Amino acid sequence: MPNWFARVDTAHIHTWAAAAALSAALTLLAACGAQGHKAPYQGALEVLAAEITAHSEDAFPAAPPPFTEGIFPCSRCHGDAPPPDEGEAVFPHVAHLEKGLECEDCHEDDAAPTPADAEFCDECHEPGDRGSERATAYFAGLTDGFPSRWDVTVKSPAHETHQEKGVACAGCHGQPSNAPFGKPGAAVLMQRCTTCHAEREASIDCETCHEAGTEAPHANIVLHHAEAQRGCLDCHDANDRDVLHLANGTPIPFEQSYRLCGQCHGPRLRDWRLGIHGKRTGTWDGRKEYLLCANCHNPHSPRFPQMVPLPPPTRPKEVR
Amino acid sequence: MTPKFKRRDVLGAGAAAAGLAMAGCGNELVEAFIKTRLAEMDPKQLETYLADLEAEYSARYGKDVSVDDTQARDGVLFAYGLDLDRCNGNRRCVEACVEENNQSRAGGPSGHSNPIEWIEVFEIPKEKGVDLDEADRYFDRESVPAPGMFYLPVQCQHCDNPPCVKVCPVEATWKEPDGIVVIDYDWCIGCRCCMSACPYGARHFNWSEPNLPAEEMNPNTHVVGNRPRPRGVVEKCTFCIQRTRQGKYPACHAACPTGARVFGNLLDPASEVRQLIERKRVYILKAELNTRPSFFYFYG
Numbered sequence: 219m220p221n222w223f224a225r226v227d228t229a230h231i232h233t234w235a236a237a238a239a240l241s242a243a244l245t246l247l248a249a250c251g252a253q254g255h256k257a258p259y260q261g262a263l264e265v266l267a268a269e270i271t272a273h274s275e276d277a278f279p280a281a282p283p284p285f286t287e288g289i290f291p292c293s294r295c296h297g298d299a300p301p302p303d304e305g306e307a308v309f310p311h312v313a314h315l316e317k318g319l320e321c322e323d324c325h326e327d328d329a330a331p332t333p334a335d336a337e338f339c340d341e342c343h344e345p346g347d348r349g350s351e352r353a354t355a356y357f358a359g360l361t362d363g364f365p366s367r368w369d370v371t372v373k374s375p376a377h378e379t380h381q382e383k384g385v386a387c388a389g390c391h392g393q394p395s396n397a398p399f400g401k402p403g404a405a406v407l408m409q410r411c412t413t414c415h416a417e418r419e420a421s422i423d424c425e426t427c428h429e430a431g432t433e434a435p436h437a438n439i440v441l442h443h444a445e446a447q448r449g450c451l452d453c454h455d456a457n458d459r460d461v462l463h464l465a466n467g468t469p470i471p472f473e474q475s476y477r478l479c480g481q482c483h484g485p486r487l488r489d490w491r492l493g494i495h496g497k498r499t500g501t502w503d504g505r506k507e508y509l510l511c512a513n514c515h516n517p518h519s520p521r522f523p524q525m526v527p528l529p530p531p532t533r534p535k536e537v538r
Numbered sequence: 539m540t541p542k543f544k545r546r547d548v549l550g551a552g553a554a555a556a557g558l559a560m561a562g563c564g565n566e567l568v569e570a571f572i573k574t575r576l577a578e579m580d581p582k583q584l585e586t587y588l589a590d591l592e593a594e595y596s597a598r599y600g601k602d603v604s605v606d607d608t609q610a611r612d613g614v615l616f617a618y619g620l621d622l623d624r625c626n627g628n629r630r631c632v633e634a635c636v637e638e639n640n641q642s643r644a645g646g647p648s649g650h651s652n653p654i655e656w657i658e659v660f661e662i663p664k665e666k667g668v669d670l671d672e673a674d675r676y677f678d679r680e681s682v683p684a685p686g687m688f689y690l691p692v693q694c695q696h697c698d699n700p701p702c703v704k705v706c707p708v709e710a711t712w713k714e715p716d717g718i719v720v721i722d723y724d725w726c727i728g729c730r731c732c733m734s735a736c737p738y739g740a741r742h743f744n745w746s747e748p749n750l751p752a753e754e755m756n757p758n759t760h761v762v763g764n765r766p767r768p769r770g771v772v773e774k775c776t777f778c779i780q781r782t783r784q785g786k787y788p789a790c791h792a793a794c795p796t797g798a799r800v801f802g803n804l805l806d807p808a809s810e811v812r813q814l815i816e817r818k819r820v821y822i823l824k825a826e827l828n829t830r831p832s833f834f835y836f837y838g
Contacts, residue, residue, distance in 0.1 A: 493810030494619075494818065495838050497797030501785040502809065503614075514797065522796060524681040528629035532644045532653045533676060537745075 311394035442519040603757040608783040610716035619800035621838040627682040627689030634793030639764040646749030656775040660690040694740035694775035695831030702732035720762035728770040
């Protein structure tokens, strides 16, 4: 069998390279200076400029990683509520508790706790003076209904059942906060429910709390990435779900996910920085654009997917 | 080097006889026959020549076609890298190449035009290694990569010691200063010696009138690159000379969805391809033939 493939002796290449390296560098410098650009991801640009020293300093990822619509921001379900939008209904629970009010004073019916009605509010507040825009929105919500922020609904008898078993409001909802309506702090993190249910030997079947057919969050995520040794919080930050964290705990934004990946995939990270691994776009003599690891590899299941190839070439006999 | 005599002089000397022989030909054909070769044109001749080509193509394809002659830059030597661990045989590079470089498509008015693809993607069983005897370029899979197979795209290797250039009897093909091996389509006599000399099967012959639908014609062309070719000439990959001399990456590089392709200036120490050969083990095809390719394969 002939030797189709042979290792290259790169010595002669170095000889060519030395000859015109200087003029090439000057050409490159001029080309870089002449090109302006707008980074779609300004933060990542700055990081890459600092991190990648082997290349022109205007390298940046071409696009943010492909997160599924609706997952961002993670803190919507995990951890503290995001700041309420302008005009969104919020209730200043903290201020009322400081005045000595108890949960039951406003949320009278234990079986189906509802917000206080306007008449009760009027006992202390001047009728007609609702104060801020958000307070006005709250009172409007009392009559018109509040917007649901939640995809997962809890069955209605939940409150009654919990009350019977002696679980206090704060047992699930935590201490009341000034969070947007419908999101009492980090109350309904499901982990809280399942832990408590496990301790009390209550059922943790899905249908115990959720209507049958409810789509579970993250149902689309399949962890096939050294899953025997890895869980969500190895990469996602437990305290702030809108960031990732390195093994040493350093939080990093999603745009710098390559630092996280590089902890295990060191040689790959090195090759990526040099332009040997991963796709580059832009120009060979000036501005180059990078794609992040997560642009091509699903971080939960990183193997590159199978593709449908384009048709084979025409055989000579088919041409005639 | 200037030849001792030119076709025009010969024709001038034998004008009477030639005139008789060519009486049936139109002026354009006579002009085409006696034209000076590209490499020997003075700037004025070249300007007229390019303008004539642009006018001809613009009329033929009904769009504004440009034919440029951007020259090689100083301090640039192109080289290409291809990661055999990444390539999955999806053939997107082939499609992009055909569209960018105005290659002949299958079918055509006669129904049997000779389709040309400058990139051949071979499927080889992993257990065989890089053995072209085991390679299949007609693989037809529902999805790739197929189990146990790897993929080896082969195109012009732009050799430093190109056998195709050596054998051309009319010097219609040569290596440019930036490493690109090109063909003067107007000077090629279609003898196909270069095709038999090339050990990589990288050269292709227009057996029939190329089938290039006007709506698919790429109007940004280079005179020794992707300008439409006539029947009876040889053509090949030019590293997308019309793109790369403007700073762009080649079309196959831009189209590759797996990021298997690396391209750049070997003389620039920071370029991807230079970093590649300095830091990885790279391989060339058929090294024993001493062709010294500018196309490096590696396992990323």
